[in-house]
Amino acid sequence: MLKNAAVYLRVSTEEQSKHWGVQAQLSSCKKYCRENKLAIAAVYTDIISGATSNRPGFQQMLIDAKQKSFSMIVVAKLDRLARDLYLQIGTIEDLRGHGVGVVSVAEPLGAGDEASNTLIRNIFGSFGQYEKDKIKGRLRGGALAKAREGKYAGGRPPYGYTTSPKKTLIPDVAKVDVIRKVFSLNARKYSLSEIADELNAHGWVTTTGKPWRKQAVDRILKDKLFYRGHYAYGDIEAKGQHEAILR
Structure with missing residues (x-):
């Protein structure tokens, strides 16, 4: 059998x-x-x-x-x-x-x-x-090489950016105002929860279409360097090849 x-x-x-x-x-x-x-x-x-x-x-x-x-x-x-x-x-x-x-x-x-x-x-x-x-190791090596040139290493683009047909990052015009609002409110000492409430009051939603929460706001604030036109990966920091949203 x-x-x-x-x-x-x-x-x-x-x-x-x-x-x-x-x-x-x-x-x-x-x-x-x-x-x-x-x-x-x-x-x-x-x-x-x-x-x-x-x-x-x-x-x-x-x-x-x-x-x-x-x-x-x-x-x-x-x-x-x-x-x-x-x-x-x-x-x-x-x-x-x-x-x-x-x-x-x-x-x-x-x-x-x-x-x-x-x-x-x-x-x-x-x-x-x-x-x-x-x-x-090969994947990490490729990401490090891109970082040294100020190129985005891949993955989902940070909120506020989208991918162009040439695979470069460009500002998403529908989200630029959200980014600027977040940093403006942060500079005025608003808490993370208060910033989230302000974004929700404007009817803005996250990338996944959900209401804003303090964790999502915190992720944006941690990407301040990127929004200013610079790129960091590990210990490497370089002037990015993407357009800055913050001045």
Whole structure:
């Protein structure tokens, strides 16, 4: 009788165009299941970073595993399960506690004892952690390089700015008056709550369309340097390439 197995596939958004895409992983896992007489009971797919466990497919797979829907999970590589080493180890141990094993097609374990196999698996997992840290370093390096040039490092623009077609930050004319009002009231010693009340009285709302609260006002005040045309990232401060809202 064939054993039931689940196949887990994962790519991050930056990996989608590379050779280790979803279809390549699926083909590899299907081949393994055929050769090892495993019946595929379910296929779970996520297109998200492996550094977090907050993945829909991953979470559903864990739920189904605890309900004994299959006895084995097949992945193309262990870093598909999780790039974070501790998350990977914890997940494998948790699944083992429910009688579900994990098999990596690209990183097969030998016929050694359990302690040896665990050591080998953790070594493979360390490579995934190393890759995660390298990616994180490249992203931070890119942000630092932009900061040195006074360019915005990315992410949601601060309130009061929007992104131009050329991917540069420009003042959002509908919000410029809000920014100036916040700093004007702050200079007149209004409290954060009082400033929020004034903004709400004008009918102004936050980026998410919600009424102003003191926490949102505080975030704007903390970005004073940016609104004056400068940019700071970590310990780096430079004249920004964006137009100042405050003079």
